[in-house]
Amino acid sequence: MTNSVSRREFLNLLGAYGGTSAVLQAGAALGFMPSSSQAAEIALQANSGKKVAILGTGISALTTAWELTKAGYDCTLLEASHRPGGRMFTVRSGTVIDEIGNYQRCEWDNDPHLYFNAGAARIPSIHSNVLKYCKELEVELQVFVNESKTAWVQDDAMNGGKPVRNTDYSSSMQGFISEMLSKALGDSQLDSSLTESESETLLGMLRRFGDLNEDMLYKGSTRAGYGSGGFLDHGTKKDVVALRDLLKARNGGSVMVTTQEGTGSGPLLMQPVGGMDRIIYAFANRLGDRIKFRAPVTEVMVKDDGVEVAYEQNGVTEVLKADYCFNCIPSHLMSGIPNNFPDDYSEALNYIRRGRAYKAAFQAKERFWEKENIYGGITWVNAPIQQIWYPPHNIHGKKGVVLAAYNFGGANYTEMSQQDRIEDLLKHGEKVHPNYREMAQKPMTIAWHRMNHMLGCAPRWARDRGGWSDKEEQMYETLRQPVNGRHYLIGDQSTQHSAWMESAIQSAHYALADLDQRVRSEPV
Amino acid sequence: MKKFVTATTLILSALCSMASLAAEGDVGVAAAMDDRYCTTCHGAEGIGNIAIEAPRLAGMEAWYLKRQLENFRAGIRGTHGEDIQGIAMRPMAAKLSDESIADIVDWVGDWEYVAAEATVEGNVRQGRTAFQACAACHGANAQGNEALGAPALAGQNDWYLLTQLRNFRAGFRGSHQEDTFGSQMVTMSKTLTDDQAVINVVSYINTL
Numbered sequence A: 001m002t003n004s005v006s007r008r009e010f011l012n013l014l015g016a017y018g019g020t021s022a023v024l025q026a027g028a029a030l031g032f033m034p035s036s037s038q039a040a041e042i043a044l045q046a047n048s049g050k051k052v053a054i055l056g057t058g059i060s061a062l063t064t065a066w067e068l069t070k071a072g073y074d075c076t077l078l079e080a081s082h083r084p085g086g087r088m089f090t091v092r093s094g095t096v097i098d099e100i101g102n103y104q105r106c107e108w109d110n111d112p113h114l115y116f117n118a119g120a121a122r123i124p125s126i127h128s129n130v131l132k133y134c135k136e137l138e139v140e141l142q143v144f145v146n147e148s149k150t151a152w153v154q155d156d157a158m159n160g161g162k163p164v165r166n167t168d169y170s171s172s173m174q175g176f177i178s179e180m181l182s183k184a185l186g187d188s189q190l191d192s193s194l195t196e197s198e199s200e201t202l203l204g205m206l207r208r209f210g211d212l213n214e215d216m217l218y219k220g221s222t223r224a225g226y227g228s229g230g231f232l233d234h235g236t237k238k239d240v241v242a243l244r245d246l247l248k249a250r251n252g253g254s255v256m257v258t259t260q261e262g263t264g265s266g267p268l269l270m271q272p273v274g275g276m277d278r279i280i281y282a283f284a285n286r287l288g289d290r291i292k293f294r295a296p297v298t299e300v301m302v303k304d305d306g307v308e309v310a311y312e313q314n315g316v317t318e319v320l321k322a323d324y325c326f327n328c329i330p331s332h333l334m335s336g337i338p339n340n341f342p343d344d345y346s347e348a349l350n351y352i353r354r355g356r357a358y359k360a361a362f363q364a365k366e367r368f369w370e371k372e373n374i375y376g377g378i379t380w381v382n383a384p385i386q387q388i389w390y391p392p393h394n395i396h397g398k399k400g401v402v403l404a405a406y407n408f409g410g411a412n413y414t415e416m417s418q419q420d421r422i423e424d425l426l427k428h429g430e431k432v433h434p435n436y437r438e439m440a441q442k443p444m445t446i447a448w449h450r451m452n453h454m455l456g457c458a459p460r461w462a463r464d465r466g467g468w469s470d471k472e473e474q475m476y477e478t479l480r481q482p483v484n485g486r487h488y489l490i491g492d493q494s495t496q497h498s499a500w501m502e503s504a505i506q507s508a509h510y511a512l513a514d515l516d517q518r519v520r521s522e523p524v
Numbered sequence B: 001m002k003k004f005v006t007a008t009t010l011i012l013s014a015l016c017s018m019a020s021l022a023a024e025g026d027v028g029v030a031a032a033m034d035d036r037y038c039t040t041c042h043g044a045e046g047i048g049n050i051a052i053e054a055p056r057l058a059g060m061e062a063w064y065l066k067r068q069l070e071n072f073r074a075g076i077r078g079t080h081g082e083d084i085q086g087i088a089m090r091p092m093a094a095k096l097s098d099e100s101i102a103d104i105v106d107w108v109g110d111w112e113y114v115a116a117e118a119t120v121e122g123n124v125r126q127g128r129t130a131f132q133a134c135a136a137c138h139g140a141n142a143q144g145n146e147a148l149g150a151p152a153l154a155g156q157n158d159w160y161l162l163t164q165l166r167n168f169r170a171g172f173r174g175s176h177q178e179d180t181f182g183s184q185m186v187t188m189s190k191t192l193t194d195d196q197a198v199i200n201v202v203s204y205i206n207t208l
C-alpha cells in the first residue's frame, strides 16, 4: 500500500503534534468559544419614519424588519410566496408544499406534535443570535437529539445488508482505532518526542476511548450493549465485529462525526416546540400587515436618494419608494429581476451558485422506533436517502413524524416524480425497519431546487473545495457594501458560512450597523 | 383575468387570519391555485434568467410556447439524459393540464417583448453566411415563421440559443421520434460544422 503511513512518518507526525501543545498554552484559548457565542447588542438610533423596503421574508429580512420597526423606521416587506420564512419551513396538517410541478398538500393528522421541518431543523447552542431572538420573542425551545447510539447504520455491503446499531459500529471503530494507535505509540515510544508521562497519559486516554483490555487490545466492549443479561444476570459481551467488516460500510465517516459542536452539529441541539416556523411566525405576527404576501418583486432601481421597488400584487404592478432597501431574494432569482446594480455588484451576485437539498418525511402509524429502543437521533443509510431521523419529542405518544430522507446535495431527487421519490424512501427504509412500508403514512417530499421562489438551498460561493479564492473574497466584499448606500444584500448568501440561520441573522446585523452609522452621520 | 378574482379573495382571507398567524399552520394566504409558476425561473415578466439557464419567454410566439410545453409534458423534449436544462424543465410541465397550458400561454402573451442582452461574441461575418440555411425557415431577420413551425430567434437569450444548437447538433434535443420539428433541426444544425460555427451564427442573430 503506497498510502499507508510508515513508522518513520508516524514518528514525525507524533513529533509535530507534540509541538502543538505550546500553541494551546500560549493562547490560553481553552475558554474561548467561536465568534457567534456572543449575541449582538443592537442599539439603532431612534428614527421617525424613514421608509425601508425589505425584499423577501427570510429570517434575515424578518430580523431587519423587527429591529428597524423597534427603532421607529417605517418598514414594508414584500414576499413573493403565500407564506413567510423561505427556507425555514414547517410542514404539518394543511400545509402546502409549493414545489413547482409537484404541489402537495399535507394531510397528516391535525396534531401539534406531527410536523416536519422541511428546511432548517436544528439550532446549535453556539448560535447565540438565533437563541437570543427565541428568548426575546418567547419561542419555546426543546432539546433535539442529534445522535442516538441505538439508531442504525446500514450499508448493503456490510453485514449482508442487515443494519447494525450505531453503537456496534462506533464502539468497535473506536476500539480498533485506539488499538492501532496505541500499538504504534508503544513501538515508537523510545524515539518519540513525547515524554514518558505524556505517553502514559495518551495511552491511558486511548485505553478508555477504545475500551481496550490490559494488553491494549480491543476485545469488544459493553458499550455496545450486552449480548445477554446485564441486569438480573451478569451481562455478556457481544461478539466483536471484525474491522474488515466495519470497513465495508462506506458511510462510517458520517456515523463517527455527528457530534461535532463547532460547525453546528452536536449531540445537543435545539428545536422550537411545534416546528421551526414558530420563529418565523413570532416575527411575522409582530410585524403584522407590514408584510405583503404574494407580492413578487419585479424590479429594483437604486436612485440617488432612495430605492424604487416594483412588485406585483393582484395582477397590478405597484411601486414602493423607500429611503433604503434590504434584500434577501436569492441571488440566482435576482438575476432574473431587472435592476440597475453596478456591473461588479451584478457580477458578484451572479457568481453565487445555488445548492441542492432534498428532504422527505411521513407520518408513522405507530412509534415503531421506540420498540427498537430508539428515542431520537439519526440512522445512517448508504443510499441517496442517507438519513432517517426519529422525533425526540412526544415520546410514547401515538404517532410521530419520521424524517425519511435528507440529502444535502440533492442527488437526483429533483427530477424524480413524487411516486418515485416515495418508492425510493420506502425501499431503502425497509432495509432498516422491516415494517417501514406498513408504518409510513402520506409521505411528503421537498426538493429545494424546485421550490417556488427559492429554487435552491445553500448558496455556494467557493468553486474550489480548498477554500475561497482572492477573487471570491473580493466579490464577497463588493456585495457586503450597500449600492449607493441604499441597497443592502442580506441573507446567508452574503455570509461566508451559508446554510445557517445564525449566518442569515448576522448578515442582517452587519447591514443594520452600516445603515445606523450612515443615518447617525447625516446632517440633522 | 380570472386569476385576479381568486387572488383578491385569497388576500382578504389572509388579512382576516393575520391575527391568529402563529396559532396553527401557515399564514392565511392560500398557496397558488394555478400553474403560473414561470416567472420564478424565467425571470420577472419572462425576461429570462441566466443563473437558472431559463430563457426569455416574453415575446415568444404563443404557438411555439404551446408546442414546447406539450412536448415537455409528453416527454418528447427534456428526456434525453444529456439535455440538462430540458431535464430541469420537464417535471415542471409534466403535470400541466390543457387548460393550464392555455392559461400560461395567455399570461405569457401579456408580457412585453424586450430584446435580450448580447453575451456571445463570435465572427459575425461568418455567422451571417451560415445563417442563410437558417433563414429559409426562421426568416431573413430571424423573425420566425409559424407556417413552417420555426420560432423567432431574434431577441432570444443568446446563451440559450447556443445551448439549444449544441443540443440539436449532439442529438440531445430533437432525437425523440415524435419530435417532428426537432428532428429537422437536428439535420439542419449539422450544417454548422463545429462549435465555433455555432458561436458565429448566434453572434449574427444578435445583430438582427
Ligand SMILES: Cc1cc2nc3c(=O)[nH]c(=O)nc-3n(C[C@H](O)[C@H](O)[C@H](O)COP(=O)(O)OP(=O)(O)OC[C@H]3O[C@@H](n4cnc5c(N)ncnc54)[C@H](O)[C@@H]3O)c2cc1C
Pocket (backbone or CB within 6 Å): A055, A056, A057, A058, A059, A060, A061, A078, A079, A080, A081, A084, A085, A086, A087, A088, A118, A119, A120, A121, A122, A123, A295, A296, A297, A298, A328, A329, A330, A333, A337, A357, A358, A359, A448, A452, A453, A454, A456, A457, A458, A490, A491, A492, A493, A498, A499, A500, A501, A502, A504
Ligand atoms: C434542507 C435545509 C436544511 C437546513 N438546516 C438548517 C439547520 O438545521 N439549522 C440552521 O440554522 N439552518 C439550516 N438551514 C439554513 C437556513 O434555513 C437558511 O440559512 C436561512 O433560513 C436563510 O434565510 P435567508 O434570510 O437567507 O432567506 P431565505 O430563507 O433564503 O428567504 C428568501 C426569501 O425571498 C423570497 N423571494 C424569492 N423571490 C422573491 C421575489 N421575487 N420577491 C419577493 N420575495 C422573493 C422567498 O420566498 C423567501 O421568503 C437549512 C436549509 C435547508 C434548505
